[in-house]
Amino acid sequence: MSTPIKEKGLSRLDFLKASGALVIAFSLPLTLKAGSARAAGHGAFAPVNPAEMDAWLAVGPDGMVTLFTGKVELGGGLLTGFAQIVAEELDVPFSSMTVVSGDTLLTPNQGFTAGSSSISGAGPLIRQVAADARYALLQHAATHLGVPAAGLTVKAGVVSVKGNPAKSISYADLIGGKHFAELLPVKSAGFGGIQIGGKGVPKKPSQYTTVGQPLPRIDIPDKVTGKFAFVQDVRVPGMLHGRVIRPSGIGSQLISVGSPPKGVRVLREHNFLGVVAENEWDAVQAAQNLPVKWSNWKGLPAMADLYSAIRSDASAYSVVASGGNVSTALGAAKTTLQASYTTPIETHGSIGPSCAVAEIKDGVATVWSGTQDPSSLRANVADLLGLAMDNVRVICVEASGCYGRNGADPAAIDAVIMARLAGRPVRVQWMRWDEHGWDPKSPATVHDLVGGVDAKGQISAWQHEAWIPAQFSTTIIGGTLVGHPLGMGSNGGFDGPMVYNFPSFSQIQHGEGNLFSSTPESVGIISAWMRSPGQFQVNFAMESFVDELASAAGADPVEFRLRHLTDWRLIALLKAVAKAANWQPRTSPQAHALTGKAGIVTGRGVAISNRGGTLNAQVSEVEVNRATGEIQVTHVFAGQDNGLTINPRAVKLHMEGAITQSVSRTLLEEVTFDQSNITSTDWSTYPILTFKGAPVIETLLIDRPELPATGVGEPSVNPVAPSIANAVFDAIGVRIRQLPMRPDRVKAALAQALQAAATTKS
DSSP, X not given: OOEEOOOOSOOGGGGTTOOSSBOOGGGSOOOSOOXXXXXXXXXXXXXXXXXXXGGTEEEOTTSOEEEEESOOOOSSOHHHHHHHHHHHHHTOOGGGEEEEESBTTTSOOOOOSOTTOIIIIIHHHHXXXXXXXXXXXXXXXXXXXXXXXXXXXXXXXXXXXXXXXXXXXXXXXXHTTXXXXXXXXXXOOTTTOOEEOOSOOOOOGGGOXXXXXOOOOTTHHHHHHTOOOOGGGEEOTTOEEEEEOOOSSTTOOEEEXXXXXXXXXXXXXXXXXXXXXXXXXXXXXXXXXXXXXXXXXXXXXXXXXXXXXXXXXXXXXXXXXXXXXXXXXXXXXXXXXXXXXXXXXXXXXXXXXXXXXXXXXXXXXXXXXOXXXXXXXXXXXXXXXXXXXXXEEEEEOOOSOOSSSOSXXXXXXXXXXXXXXXXXXXXXXXXXXXXXXXXXXXXXXXXXXXEEEOTTSOEEEEEEEEEOOSSEEEEOHHHHHTTOOOEEEEEOSSOSOOOSOOSSEEEEEEEOOGGGOBSSSSBOOOBOOOSSTTHHHHHHHHHHHHHHHHHHTTOOHHHHHHTTOOOHHHHHHHHXXXXXXXXXXXXSSOTTTTSOOOSEEEEEEEEEEEETTEEEEEEEEEEEETTTOOEEEEEEEEEEEOSSOSOHHHHHHHHHHHHHHHHHHXXXXXXXXOSSSBOOOSTTTSOOOOGGGOOEEEEEEOOOTTSOOOOOSSGGGTTHHHHHHHHHHHHHSOOOOBSSOOHHHHHHHHHHHHHHHHHHHO
16 A cells, blocks of 8 residues: 655644544645644744643544644554543543644654653653643633533533533534643653643543543554555655665775666765665665675674673673672572573564655655654754754654664665655665664673572572663664764663662673674674663573572572562562462472473473563463473463553553563574674574464453553563573473573583583482
């Protein structure tokens, strides 16, 4: 399906005539003139003013309510949740809600859609705006109906006099198609960027009728019927199709370029090289066959030396958290253990390769992208082109999914560069080798842990030393190649709080240096965020090592965790999940684990986590084939406490997707490379979990409406890897400390353990 773009420079109020569910900016009719949120005297695409209610909400003549939000849909149902919040506070039917999102011309800047922060950060803001709008509408209705606002009630978008429902007026009749013309007290704050506090009083959770309901997602019908327009479907008049030709080595210099075939144009700037054509297949063929010579670059370490290179390349050191005296406690411990864990470089591996369209005309630029952060991409485009921000518009159009900074923004910058060089709109569609080879990677990490258990079976000492990015700015590859580096933000590090009550502990972090960077001064594997960056890796090491200490203490893994927890919510959650999984107290590994018995053996493992206040506990069941080393995760019991749940259906589906993807990361996913470049550039060299390997997942939600809502996009990934590792240990008595847990590694670990056992007996 292709979607022609017809509009340019329209305002957010041009959308009021639209009806239905989720709306896409470029597919709607144009009816009304620019709203008050358009700032006078600015460029073609001046931003909306978040201090105006009209920047957030509009009521159409037909009573449809439109929410404008800078947050974007990444596949988890976020916009459905926002629509539920607004419908709740305005007392309008959920079916009358529409949402416009992620368009820098039409929506407020609310920062990244990332870090599981949208419902927790932007949700209260949207709730307050809707409450303020309801307050304003009631004031208007009070004047119209001649009664105090306290004497009015609202149902289904109709305001009526209490005790006299015949005396009423609808929102549509009060303000439909008009501006609210109300100012809101606004201040900047944190990751969400904006906070608002007005005169409206949001409802109490006990009054909710829409929030908390498992309503179907508003975007799914069009997606399953093929009506939905993804960014790959965008078409612009006069558009060319573009492909980028990648360097042979990450740091290679472009030496020469041959002549293109007829109908194909070569675009070059410094080390950036691409081709454009009227016909997409011509561009594809030219990109693969054009004679190009690059310099020989071999600046990466050998893959076998990855983890030693990470240890030696650390550029920073810090104590993240500490308490007590670890050295003294270790000296007094009855039992001490130490272990090292490693996690690999991973790629996002989006099923549909990234795509973007860019148009530069008359000194203004418009970009259609699957970006997570339209405002940051807008700033990068302005920087690259030397334009004022007000002359750049970014329209977020959903892509094929995202869980971290994948290729969406880099593809958009590719499109902008090529549109500038071609003098026409350009659609850049990445190929599979672009996505696997050149999307920013999740960096590898190393973890050294030391722990002590006292005579009472309690952990008395804990030290976790990690080599993990303390902070990294992802460089967009296109900007680097044209000699104009552009960043995508920074994140990472020792993420996640210490959930246990250890009397003596320390968390130490070393920041990785040049291996995971890509700038003109230091070329390496481009790094970026990936689902629950930092904490996925940290939790694998931490929760695996807790199990090692439990085994050393001869304790049941669930009971051992409970004796070290003080958070009543986490205690309740772990107990609930253990009950749902019919957990039988035992010590790990099972008695048969190292008997050498052939065939398939089973095991169970548990793990917990806290990400941003969202609590998770999981029990995983596995089958391990001793002969092949293959691990099959058969069942995952997953519990979550995220405070107030806006839509339990969406949350459970989010958990199922996150857990399935994390099983894939745990068992299969690892980027390979030589000293020049990434070598895992397709699905055979970078396999992911198939339907056959997917586990049965049972989810358990503990809803706490009295508490603020916390994020659900990332937290459920964190217990997955350690719960699987603990289950494997339970089954075969061998601890796998390196991800992914591929069959060859399991077989090697089993053989080594059996050989050691035989040597001990002899």
